[in-house]
Amino acid sequence: MATDSLLRHKLRTILTMLGIIFGVAAVLAMMAIGSGAEREALSLIENMGLRNVIVQAKEFEEDEMKVIRQDSPGLCRADMRAMADLLGLDHLLIGKKQLKAYQIVSALGKADSRVLAVSPRYPEVAGLEMLEGAFFLPSDDQGCRPFCVLGTTARRKLFGLNPALGQPVKINDIWFTVIGVLQDRLVDKAEFEGVKIENPNDDIFIPIQTLFARFETNPVDNELDEIIIKVPATANLQEQSVVVSAMLAGMHRQIDDFRLVVPERLLQQNRQTQRIFNIVMGAIASISLLVGGIGIMNIMLASVLERTSEIGLRRAIGARRRDIGRQFLVEAVTISLVGSMLGIALGYAISRGVAVYSGWTTVITPLSILLGVGVSTTVGMIFGFYPARQAARVSPIEALRRE
Numbered sequence: 001m002a003t004d005s006l007l008r009h010k011l012r013t014i015l016t017m018l019g020i021i022f023g024v025a026a027v028l029a030m031m032a033i034g035s036g037a038e039r040e041a042l043s044l045i046e047n048m049g050l051r052n053v054i055v056q057a058k059e060f061e062e063d064e065m066k067v068i069r070q071d072s073p074g075l076c077r078a079d080m081r082a083m084a085d086l087l088g089l090d091h092l093l094i095g096k097k098q099l100k101a102y103q104i105v106s107a108l109g110k111a112d113s114r115v116l117a118v119s120p121r122y123p124e125v126a127g128l129e130m131l132e133g134a135f136f137l138p139s140d141d142q143g144c145r146p147f148c149v150l151g152t153t154a155r156r157k158l159f160g161l162n163p164a165l166g167q168p169v170k171i172n173d174i175w176f177t178v179i180g181v182l183q184d185r186l187v188d189k190a191e192f193e194g195v196k197i198e199n200p201n202d203d204i205f206i207p208i209q210t211l212f213a214r215f216e217t218n219p220v221d222n223e224l225d226e227i228i229i230k231v232p233a234t235a236n237l238q239e240q241s242v243v244v245s246a247m248l249a250g251m252h253r254q255i256d257d258f259r260l261v262v263p264e265r266l267l268q269q270n271r272q273t274q275r276i277f278n279i280v281m282g283a284i285a286s287i288s289l290l291v292g293g294i295g296i297m298n299i300m301l302a303s304v305l306e307r308t309s310e311i312g313l314r315r316a317i318g319a320r321r322r323d324i325g326r327q328f329l330v331e332a333v334t335i336s337l338v339g340s341m342l343g344i345a346l347g348y349a350i351s352r353g354v355a356v357y358s359g360w361t362t363v364i365t366p367l368s369i370l371l372g373v374g375v376s377t378t379v380g381m382i383f384g385f386y387p388a389r390q391a392a393r394v395s396p397i398e399a400l401r402r403e
Contacts, residue, residue, distance in 0.1 A: 016299045017339035019292020024343025024372040030281035031368035032351035036361035053229040054261040057222040072255035076223035092230040094119040111157035117211035133180030144213035148176040152184040153202040293383035300387030325388040332384020340376035
Protein backbone atom coordinates (compact mmCIF):
# COMPACT_ATOMS: atom_id res chain seq x y z
CA MET A 1 0.00 0.00 0.00
CA ALA A 2 2.86 2.39 0.82
CA THR A 3 4.49 1.67 -2.54
CA ASP A 4 1.24 2.17 -4.44
CA SER A 5 0.69 5.47 -2.68
CA LEU A 6 4.16 6.72 -3.60
CA LEU A 7 3.83 5.63 -7.21
CA ARG A 8 0.53 7.49 -7.57
CA HIS A 9 2.41 10.74 -6.88
CA LYS A 10 5.68 10.18 -8.75
CA LEU A 11 6.74 13.81 -9.12
CA ARG A 12 6.05 14.62 -5.49
CA THR A 13 7.92 11.52 -4.37
CA ILE A 14 10.97 12.37 -6.52
CA LEU A 15 11.05 15.96 -5.28
CA THR A 16 10.86 14.69 -1.71
CA MET A 17 13.80 12.36 -2.36
CA LEU A 18 16.10 15.10 -3.67
CA GLY A 19 17.33 16.17 -0.23
CA ILE A 20 18.15 12.56 0.69
CA ILE A 21 19.82 11.96 -2.71
CA PHE A 22 22.10 14.98 -2.41
CA GLY A 23 22.84 14.31 1.26
CA VAL A 24 23.86 10.68 0.70
CA ALA A 25 25.85 11.65 -2.41
CA ALA A 26 27.71 14.27 -0.38
CA VAL A 27 28.49 11.76 2.40
CA LEU A 28 29.71 9.13 -0.06
CA ALA A 29 31.82 11.57 -2.11
CA MET A 30 33.30 13.08 1.05
CA MET A 31 34.31 9.70 2.44
CA ALA A 32 35.66 8.57 -0.95
CA ILE A 33 37.88 11.65 -1.23
CA GLY A 34 38.96 11.34 2.41
CA SER A 35 39.79 7.63 2.10
CA GLY A 36 41.68 8.28 -1.13
CA ALA A 37 43.68 11.09 0.45
CA GLU A 38 44.57 8.92 3.44
CA ARG A 39 45.67 6.04 1.21
CA GLU A 40 47.78 8.38 -0.90
CA ALA A 41 49.36 9.88 2.22
CA LEU A 42 50.23 6.43 3.53
CA SER A 43 51.78 5.52 0.19
CA LEU A 44 53.93 8.65 0.16
CA ILE A 45 54.97 8.16 3.77
CA GLU A 46 55.93 4.56 3.04
CA ASN A 47 58.17 5.86 0.25
CA MET A 48 59.85 8.19 2.75
CA GLY A 49 59.99 5.52 5.46
CA LEU A 50 57.58 5.59 8.38
CA ARG A 51 60.34 4.74 10.89
CA ASN A 52 62.88 7.18 9.42
CA VAL A 53 64.25 10.45 10.74
CA ILE A 54 65.63 12.53 7.88
CA VAL A 55 68.21 15.27 8.47
CA GLN A 56 68.39 17.62 5.49
CA ALA A 57 70.96 20.33 4.85
CA LYS A 58 69.39 23.71 4.13
CA GLU A 59 70.28 25.54 0.94
CA PHE A 60 71.82 29.01 0.98
CA GLU A 61 73.42 31.39 -1.48
CA GLU A 62 77.18 30.99 -1.83
CA ASP A 63 77.92 34.24 0.00
CA GLU A 64 75.70 33.21 2.91
CA MET A 65 77.28 29.77 2.91
CA LYS A 66 80.78 31.25 3.30
CA VAL A 67 79.64 33.16 6.37
CA ILE A 68 77.96 30.08 7.84
CA ARG A 69 81.08 27.95 7.29
CA GLN A 70 82.99 30.18 9.69
CA ASP A 71 80.96 28.66 12.55
CA SER A 72 79.31 25.49 11.24
CA PRO A 73 80.89 22.70 9.15
CA GLY A 74 77.49 21.90 7.62
CA LEU A 75 76.04 18.43 7.33
CA CYS A 76 78.99 16.07 7.06
CA ARG A 77 80.33 12.58 7.71
CA ALA A 78 81.44 13.67 11.18
CA ASP A 79 77.75 14.15 12.02
CA MET A 80 77.06 10.58 10.87
CA ARG A 81 79.84 9.16 13.04
CA ALA A 82 78.67 11.13 16.07
CA MET A 83 75.06 10.01 15.62
CA ALA A 84 76.15 6.39 15.15
CA ASP A 85 78.07 6.52 18.45
CA LEU A 86 75.14 8.19 20.21
CA LEU A 87 72.30 6.04 18.88
CA GLY A 88 73.98 2.62 18.79
CA LEU A 89 74.29 -0.21 16.29
CA ASP A 90 70.54 -0.91 16.14
CA HIS A 91 70.01 2.35 14.21
CA LEU A 92 70.78 2.31 10.49
CA LEU A 93 72.39 5.53 9.22
CA ILE A 94 72.58 6.42 5.55
CA GLY A 95 74.48 9.30 3.95
CA LYS A 96 73.30 10.93 0.74
CA LYS A 97 74.85 13.51 -1.59
CA GLN A 98 73.84 14.71 -5.05
CA LEU A 99 76.65 15.00 -7.57
CA LYS A 100 76.60 17.98 -9.90
CA ALA A 101 76.76 16.03 -13.15
CA TYR A 102 77.32 17.95 -16.37
CA GLN A 103 77.67 14.84 -18.54
CA ILE A 104 75.99 11.42 -18.41
CA VAL A 105 76.50 9.34 -21.54
CA SER A 106 76.64 5.76 -22.71
CA ALA A 107 77.41 4.15 -26.06
CA LEU A 108 73.69 4.34 -26.94
CA GLY A 109 72.46 7.59 -25.48
CA LYS A 110 72.71 10.35 -22.91
CA ALA A 111 70.68 11.41 -19.88
CA ASP A 112 70.02 14.41 -17.68
CA SER A 113 69.27 12.26 -14.62
CA ARG A 114 70.23 13.04 -11.06
CA VAL A 115 73.34 11.30 -9.74
CA LEU A 116 73.03 10.42 -6.07
CA ALA A 117 75.88 9.09 -3.96
CA VAL A 118 74.45 6.95 -1.16
CA SER A 119 75.47 4.39 1.42
CA PRO A 120 75.22 0.71 0.36
CA ARG A 121 72.15 0.00 2.51
CA TYR A 122 70.13 2.89 1.07
CA PRO A 123 67.46 0.56 -0.46
CA GLU A 124 66.52 -0.57 3.06
CA VAL A 125 65.52 2.91 4.20
CA ALA A 126 64.10 4.10 0.86
CA GLY A 127 62.10 0.94 0.11
CA LEU A 128 63.80 0.36 -3.25
CA GLU A 129 63.61 -3.01 -4.99
CA MET A 130 65.81 -4.37 -7.74
CA LEU A 131 64.54 -5.28 -11.21
CA GLU A 132 67.87 -6.52 -12.52
CA GLY A 133 71.26 -7.12 -10.95
CA ALA A 134 72.01 -5.92 -7.42
CA PHE A 135 72.78 -2.80 -5.43
CA PHE A 136 76.41 -2.16 -4.58
CA LEU A 137 77.88 -3.78 -1.45
CA PRO A 138 79.74 -2.25 1.52
CA SER A 139 82.98 -3.60 0.05
CA ASP A 140 82.24 -1.70 -3.19
CA ASP A 141 81.72 1.47 -1.18
CA GLN A 142 84.87 1.01 0.91
CA GLY A 143 86.88 0.23 -2.23
CA CYS A 144 85.52 3.37 -3.98
CA ARG A 145 84.59 1.24 -6.98
CA PRO A 146 83.05 2.84 -10.08
CA PHE A 147 79.73 0.99 -9.94
CA CYS A 148 76.31 2.49 -10.56
CA VAL A 149 72.63 1.47 -10.29
CA LEU A 150 70.04 2.97 -12.65
CA GLY A 151 66.41 3.89 -12.21
CA THR A 152 64.06 2.68 -14.95
CA THR A 153 63.78 6.10 -16.64
CA ALA A 154 67.56 6.66 -16.54
CA ARG A 155 68.08 3.17 -17.99
CA ARG A 156 65.69 3.91 -20.85
CA LYS A 157 67.44 7.20 -21.65
CA LEU A 158 70.87 5.61 -21.72
CA PHE A 159 70.18 2.20 -23.27
CA GLY A 160 66.62 2.17 -24.62
CA LEU A 161 65.42 -1.44 -24.75
CA ASN A 162 68.97 -2.84 -24.88
CA PRO A 163 70.61 -4.65 -21.95
CA ALA A 164 72.15 -2.34 -19.36
CA LEU A 165 73.91 -4.70 -16.92
CA GLY A 166 77.66 -4.66 -17.30
CA GLN A 167 77.57 -1.69 -19.70
CA PRO A 168 79.74 1.41 -19.16
CA VAL A 169 78.28 4.83 -18.33
CA LYS A 170 80.37 7.99 -18.25
CA ILE A 171 79.49 10.44 -15.48
CA ASN A 172 81.43 13.69 -15.97
CA ASP A 173 84.92 12.32 -16.68
CA ILE A 174 84.64 8.98 -14.83
CA TRP A 175 83.47 5.70 -16.37
CA PHE A 176 81.09 3.57 -14.27
CA THR A 177 79.82 0.03 -14.77
CA VAL A 178 76.09 -0.65 -14.44
CA ILE A 179 75.51 -3.42 -11.88
CA GLY A 180 71.77 -3.09 -11.31
CA VAL A 181 68.44 -1.58 -12.41
CA LEU A 182 65.70 -0.56 -9.94
CA GLN A 183 62.07 -1.48 -10.24
CA ASP A 184 59.74 1.25 -11.44
CA ARG A 185 58.11 3.23 -8.65
CA LEU A 186 54.89 5.19 -9.04
CA VAL A 187 55.06 8.58 -7.31
CA ASP A 188 51.95 10.72 -7.88
CA LYS A 189 53.01 13.83 -5.98
CA ALA A 190 56.19 15.90 -5.95
CA GLU A 191 55.46 17.33 -2.49
CA PHE A 192 53.77 16.25 0.74
CA GLU A 193 53.15 18.59 3.68
CA GLY A 194 55.83 20.94 2.32
CA VAL A 195 58.44 18.17 1.89
CA LYS A 196 59.66 17.17 -1.56
CA ILE A 197 58.93 13.59 -2.60
CA GLU A 198 61.75 12.09 -4.65
CA ASN A 199 61.10 9.84 -7.61
CA PRO A 200 64.01 7.39 -8.01
CA ASN A 201 63.04 6.35 -11.55
CA ASP A 202 65.25 9.01 -13.14
CA ASP A 203 68.11 8.66 -10.67
CA ILE A 204 71.56 7.09 -10.92
CA PHE A 205 73.06 5.78 -7.69
CA ILE A 206 76.80 5.48 -6.98
CA PRO A 207 78.72 4.56 -3.78
CA ILE A 208 79.19 7.60 -1.55
CA GLN A 209 82.88 6.90 -0.92
CA THR A 210 83.39 6.80 -4.69
CA LEU A 211 82.06 10.36 -4.87
CA PHE A 212 84.53 11.62 -2.26
CA ALA A 213 87.47 9.72 -3.81
CA ARG A 214 86.92 10.34 -7.53
CA PHE A 215 85.13 13.70 -7.84
CA GLU A 216 86.06 17.20 -6.79
CA THR A 217 83.61 18.96 -4.51
CA ASN A 218 83.19 22.57 -3.50
CA PRO A 219 84.57 22.97 0.05
CA VAL A 220 81.87 25.54 0.81
CA ASP A 221 79.05 23.06 0.06
CA ASN A 222 77.65 20.62 2.60
CA GLU A 223 79.56 17.36 2.54
CA LEU A 224 76.21 15.55 2.72
CA ASP A 225 72.77 16.61 1.56
CA GLU A 226 70.89 14.18 3.80
CA ILE A 227 71.42 11.77 6.63
CA ILE A 228 68.66 9.19 6.96
CA ILE A 229 68.26 7.37 10.26
CA LYS A 230 66.13 4.25 10.39
CA VAL A 231 64.86 3.95 13.95
CA PRO A 232 64.08 0.41 15.20
CA ALA A 233 60.56 -0.45 16.32
CA THR A 234 61.74 -0.77 19.94
CA ALA A 235 62.76 2.91 20.14
CA ASN A 236 60.53 5.97 20.49
CA LEU A 237 60.66 7.86 17.20
CA GLN A 238 59.84 11.29 18.65
CA GLU A 239 62.40 10.97 21.44
CA GLN A 240 65.08 9.91 18.98
CA SER A 241 64.35 12.89 16.73
CA VAL A 242 64.70 15.27 19.72
CA VAL A 243 68.04 13.68 20.68
CA VAL A 244 69.35 13.94 17.12
CA SER A 245 68.23 17.57 16.80
CA ALA A 246 69.89 18.57 20.09
CA MET A 247 73.15 16.82 19.21
CA LEU A 248 73.38 18.36 15.73
CA ALA A 249 72.54 21.82 17.07
CA GLY A 250 75.52 21.53 19.39
CA MET A 251 77.85 20.26 16.66
CA HIS A 252 76.74 23.06 14.34
CA ARG A 253 77.15 25.69 17.07
CA GLN A 254 73.43 26.49 17.09
CA ILE A 255 73.51 27.52 13.41
CA ASP A 256 70.17 26.78 11.78
CA ASP A 257 71.61 25.15 8.66
CA PHE A 258 69.72 21.86 8.81
CA ARG A 259 66.20 20.63 9.39
CA LEU A 260 64.61 17.41 10.63
CA VAL A 261 61.86 15.65 8.71
CA VAL A 262 59.95 12.95 10.59
CA PRO A 263 57.56 11.18 8.18
CA GLU A 264 55.45 9.85 11.05
CA ARG A 265 54.89 13.41 12.25
CA LEU A 266 53.98 14.48 8.72
CA LEU A 267 51.42 11.68 8.63
CA GLN A 268 49.90 12.90 11.89
CA GLN A 269 49.68 16.44 10.51
CA ASN A 270 48.04 15.14 7.36
CA ARG A 271 45.52 13.15 9.38
CA GLN A 272 44.69 16.21 11.47
CA THR A 273 44.09 18.24 8.30
CA GLN A 274 42.00 15.40 6.90
CA ARG A 275 39.99 15.23 10.12
CA ILE A 276 39.10 18.94 9.84
CA PHE A 277 38.17 18.41 6.18
CA ASN A 278 35.91 15.50 7.15
CA ILE A 279 34.19 17.56 9.85
CA VAL A 280 33.46 20.41 7.45
CA MET A 281 32.25 18.12 4.68
CA GLY A 282 30.26 16.07 7.19
CA ALA A 283 28.52 19.22 8.39
CA ILE A 284 27.59 20.12 4.80
CA ALA A 285 26.30 16.61 4.15
CA SER A 286 24.35 16.67 7.42
CA ILE A 287 22.63 19.90 6.40
CA SER A 288 21.58 18.26 3.12
CA LEU A 289 20.18 15.26 4.97
CA LEU A 290 18.43 17.55 7.47
CA VAL A 291 16.79 19.43 4.61
CA GLY A 292 15.81 16.10 3.07
CA GLY A 293 14.29 14.95 6.36
CA ILE A 294 12.30 18.17 6.73
CA GLY A 295 11.03 17.68 3.18
CA ILE A 296 9.88 14.17 4.03
CA MET A 297 8.05 15.40 7.13
CA ASN A 298 6.42 18.25 5.22
CA ILE A 299 5.17 16.04 2.40
CA MET A 300 4.00 13.29 4.76
CA LEU A 301 2.03 15.80 6.87
CA ALA A 302 0.41 17.13 3.70
CA SER A 303 -0.32 13.55 2.68
CA VAL A 304 -2.05 12.87 6.00
CA LEU A 305 -4.38 15.84 5.48
CA GLU A 306 -4.99 14.86 1.87
CA ARG A 307 -5.83 11.26 2.74
CA THR A 308 -8.00 11.92 5.78
CA SER A 309 -11.00 10.16 4.21
CA GLU A 310 -8.88 7.12 3.34
CA ILE A 311 -7.65 6.94 6.93
CA GLY A 312 -11.19 7.27 8.30
CA LEU A 313 -12.51 4.57 5.98
CA ARG A 314 -9.72 2.15 6.90
CA ARG A 315 -10.25 2.77 10.60
CA ALA A 316 -14.03 2.27 10.17
CA ILE A 317 -13.57 -1.19 8.64
CA GLY A 318 -11.18 -2.39 11.33
CA ALA A 319 -7.70 -0.97 10.81
CA ARG A 320 -5.88 -0.25 14.05
CA ARG A 321 -3.96 2.92 14.84
CA ARG A 322 -0.63 1.12 14.58
CA ASP A 323 -1.61 -0.15 11.10
CA ILE A 324 -2.18 3.40 9.93
CA GLY A 325 1.03 4.64 11.60
CA ARG A 326 3.03 1.78 10.14
CA GLN A 327 1.83 2.54 6.61
CA PHE A 328 2.92 6.18 6.73
CA LEU A 329 6.20 5.29 8.46
CA VAL A 330 6.95 2.72 5.74
CA GLU A 331 6.30 5.38 3.10
CA ALA A 332 8.81 7.73 4.74
CA VAL A 333 11.43 4.98 5.09
CA THR A 334 10.85 3.86 1.50
CA ILE A 335 11.48 7.41 0.26
CA SER A 336 14.72 7.46 2.28
CA LEU A 337 15.90 4.04 1.05
CA VAL A 338 15.25 4.72 -2.61
CA GLY A 339 16.77 8.18 -2.23
CA SER A 340 19.87 6.65 -0.62
CA MET A 341 20.30 4.22 -3.52
CA LEU A 342 20.12 7.06 -6.02
CA GLY A 343 22.43 9.09 -3.78
CA ILE A 344 24.98 6.27 -3.79
CA ALA A 345 24.95 6.24 -7.59
CA LEU A 346 25.34 10.04 -7.69
CA GLY A 347 28.09 9.98 -5.05
CA TYR A 348 29.99 7.35 -7.03
CA ALA A 349 29.70 9.47 -10.17
CA ILE A 350 30.94 12.56 -8.29
CA SER A 351 33.92 10.72 -6.80
CA ARG A 352 34.89 9.31 -10.20
CA GLY A 353 34.55 12.76 -11.76
CA VAL A 354 36.80 14.26 -9.07
CA ALA A 355 39.37 11.52 -9.67
CA VAL A 356 39.37 12.06 -13.43
CA TYR A 357 39.38 15.85 -13.61
CA SER A 358 41.48 16.78 -10.55
CA GLY A 359 43.82 13.81 -10.36
CA TRP A 360 42.86 13.10 -6.73
CA THR A 361 42.67 9.55 -5.53
CA THR A 362 39.16 8.50 -4.42
CA VAL A 363 38.26 5.23 -2.72
CA ILE A 364 34.67 4.08 -2.11
CA THR A 365 34.55 1.62 0.76
CA PRO A 366 31.69 -0.67 1.87
CA LEU A 367 31.65 1.27 5.15
CA SER A 368 30.79 4.52 3.35
CA ILE A 369 27.91 2.83 1.50
CA LEU A 370 26.55 1.29 4.70
CA LEU A 371 26.88 4.63 6.48
CA GLY A 372 24.99 6.46 3.73
CA VAL A 373 22.15 3.92 3.72
CA GLY A 374 22.02 3.76 7.51
CA VAL A 375 21.94 7.52 8.00
CA SER A 376 19.28 8.06 5.33
CA THR A 377 17.08 5.30 6.78
CA THR A 378 17.43 6.81 10.24
CA VAL A 379 16.48 10.22 8.88
CA GLY A 380 13.40 8.71 7.23
CA MET A 381 12.33 7.03 10.46
CA ILE A 382 12.90 10.11 12.60
CA PHE A 383 11.15 12.58 10.32
CA GLY A 384 8.46 10.09 9.31
CA PHE A 385 7.52 9.23 12.88
CA TYR A 386 5.60 12.43 13.64
CA PRO A 387 3.42 12.34 10.47
CA ALA A 388 2.77 8.64 11.06
CA ARG A 389 1.76 9.39 14.63
CA GLN A 390 -0.57 12.18 13.47
CA ALA A 391 -2.15 9.85 10.91
CA ALA A 392 -2.68 7.16 13.55
CA ARG A 393 -4.42 9.63 15.87
CA VAL A 394 -7.01 10.66 13.27
CA SER A 395 -10.51 9.86 14.57
CA PRO A 396 -12.47 7.74 12.04
CA ILE A 397 -15.73 9.56 12.89
CA GLU A 398 -14.20 13.01 12.39
CA ALA A 399 -12.47 11.82 9.19
CA LEU A 400 -15.71 10.48 7.64
CA ARG A 401 -17.66 13.52 8.82
CA ARG A 402 -15.11 15.85 7.13
CA GLU A 403 -15.54 13.90 3.87
